[in-house]
Ligand SMILES: [Zn+2]
């Protein structure tokens with residue numbers, strides 16, 4: 299007795315040509331060449347996002363950033379991952395005794411308070 303698995307359906311085509319778009323710039327970029335050159339996968343996406351941030355002051359679409367913003371002095375930074383965002387928040391909280399809010403699109407915001 300064997301279960302016949304119907305595998306006649308074609309394997310899912312993975313169309314993952316990495317593109318980045320930015321609605322603020324109304325522009326789209328193809329990252330394929332960067333992937334070929336660097337073979338760093340998702341990292342080139344992050345690298346692009348960071349470069350874009352440096353040049354334009356904002357992140358392109360599809361980037362879920364961690365935002366650390368001080369409730370007191372409105373100092374704020376955006377990060378691509380939680381760890382540096384949390385470090386920034388903890389450092390700021392420790393130095394200034396301010397409470398810093400950590401926000402992410404997919405997470406509940408947390409508050410880092412000075413110890
Ligand atoms: Zn842009």
Ligand SMILES: [Zn+2]
Pocket residue numbers: 368369370371372373390394396
């Ligand atoms: Zn502050």
